[in-house]
Amino acid sequence: MEQKPSGSKSIPIRHSVDGLTPYLTDKPDDREVRARLCFNENLYGPSPAAVKAIVQSALTVHFYPDPGGWELREALSRKHGVPAEQIILGNGADGLISLISNTFLNPEDEVLFCEPTFPIYRSSARIAMGTPRGIPLDAACRFDLEGLLKAMTPKTRLVYVCNPNNPTGTILDPEVIEAFLKKIPEETLVILDEAYVDFMDAEMVPPVTSWIEKGYPVISLRTFSKAYGLAGMRLGYALAAREIIENLYKAREPFCVSALAVKAGAGALSDTGHYRKVTEGIRRERQGLQDALKKRGLSVIPSQANFIFFDLGMDAEGICRRLAEYGILIRCSPSWKMPTWARVSVGIPEANRLFLRALDAVLDDMTK
Ligand SMILES: Cc1ncc(COP(=O)(O)O)c(C=O)c1O
Numbered sequence: 001m002e003q004k005p006s007g008s009k010s011i012p013i014r015h016s017v018d019g020l021t022p023y024l025t026d027k028p029d030d031r032e033v034r035a036r037l038c039f040n041e042n043l044y045g046p047s048p049a050a051v052k053a054i055v056q057s058a059l060t061v062h063f064y065p066d067p068g069g070w071e072l073r074e075a076l077s078r079k080h081g082v083p084a085e086q087i088i089l090g091n092g093a094d095g096l097i098s099l100i101s102n103t104f105l106n107p108e109d110e111v112l113f114c115e116p117t118f119p120i121y122r123s124s125a126r127i128a129m130g131t132p133r134g135i136p137l138d139a140a141c142r143f144d145l146e147g148l149l150k151a152m153t154p155k156t157r158l159v160y161v162c163n164p165n166n167p168t169g170t171i172l173d174p175e176v177i178e179a180f181l182k183k184i185p186e187e188t189l190v191i192l193d194e195a196y197v198d199f200m201d202a203e204m205v206p207p208v209t210s211w212i213e214k215g216y217p218v219i220s221l222r223t224f225s226k227a228y229g230l231a232g233m234r235l236g237y238a239l240a241a242r243e244i245i246e247n248l249y250k251a252r253e254p255f256c257v258s259a260l261a262v263k264a265g266a267g268a269l270s271d272t273g274h275y276r277k278v279t280e281g282i283r284r285e286r287q288g289l290q291d292a293l294k295k296r297g298l299s300v301i302p303s304q305a306n307f308i309f310f311d312l313g314m315d316a317e318g319i320c321r322r323l324a325e326y327g328i329l330i331r332c333s334p335s336w337k338m339p340t341w342a343r344v345s346v347g348i349p350e351a352n353r354l355f356l357r358a359l360d361a362v363l364d365d366m367t368k
Pocket residue numbers: 039040091092093094095118162165166193195222223224225231234235236
């Protein structure tokens with residue numbers, strides 16, 4: 001007898017994926033957005049050199065990209081002073097986090113991090129059938145490295161250190177990180193997520209390439225989405241010892257980085273003037289925004305990134321919703337378990353002014 005098609009509802013999915021929440025996939029509403037300060041994007045925009053490179057290479061997109069992305073890896077090799085063989089490109093830092101999980105995790109291997117932090121560490125570990133485990137940040141909202149060491153077990157394979165941490169914007173002293181790396185057991189890999197490294201005070205930037213050279217089990221994650229203003233291109237890279245990079249290539253989709261992304265990245269790297277304008281502008285605006293929030297009586301965690309985490313002292317979700325009515329988008333999240341806190345990206349001066357004006361109007365209204 002013929003069976004009636006049952007539809008696709010009864011196809012079982014991997015248990016570890018069941019229960020994950022899709023990331024903000026609702027269709028955006030039609031409301032006018034006046035300042036999009038919810039994704040830590042770079043409102044200064046991409047370098048004109050990157051845009052030119054994208055436009056020029058658009059005519060040849062009928063060819064697959066070079067899977068090695070050599071043009072960009074060689075430029076990155078010159079920037080960081082490491083051989084291109086110690087660099088891998090990815091479909092954003094997000095793509096690299098998934099790749100790391102897919103390369104190094106066997107079922108039930110543990111992945112450790114502090115929380116709140118970047119949520120993809122947890123979800124990518126689960127998708128790869130690992131066991132994610134978050135411990136709290138320390139009292140200053142920084143990654144608690146002592147706590148991570150104590151939480152490690154023989155099953156711990158990956159440990160994330162987000163520096164600066166998203167959403168808190170906090171960093172750790174490089175000496176503290178190095179002392180931590182010295183205590184990491186064999187067969188455990190530390191992932192130093194440096195997505196926001198370009199906005200840090202120079203003297204606090206970890207000397208990660210020298211740590212790799214010394215043989216510490218560390219991999220550094222970088223992205224072109226922030227300081228280089230290429231979030232829409234999806235381009236990131238990792239720096240690590242040659243063997244780690246070789247293993248990552250085994251699990252990587254061959255063409256996961258588009259030809260346009262490689263060209264855009266190389267163009268962006270060549271435009272040091274634009275990079276300086278962006279990073280200096282954001283540092284200046286960050287200070288101004290922090291001061292402005294404090295002047296309004298709000299607690300602010302000093303940030304080393306292109307966003308600020310601050311305490312509204314009342315239900316942040318309600319305030320985010322009210323701000324959205326003014327076309328101002330900032331972020332708060334139940335997963336942070338800090339219901340009065342919000343994160344605002346540091347934009348260009350006009351966007352930051354619009355945010356502060358709308359915040360004043362909303363807070364005025366709420367306290368009436
Ligand atoms: C800490 C952190 N790591 C990685 C990423 C992902 O960056 P990409 O846009 O390169 O995927 C982000 C993005 O916001 C982030 O905040």
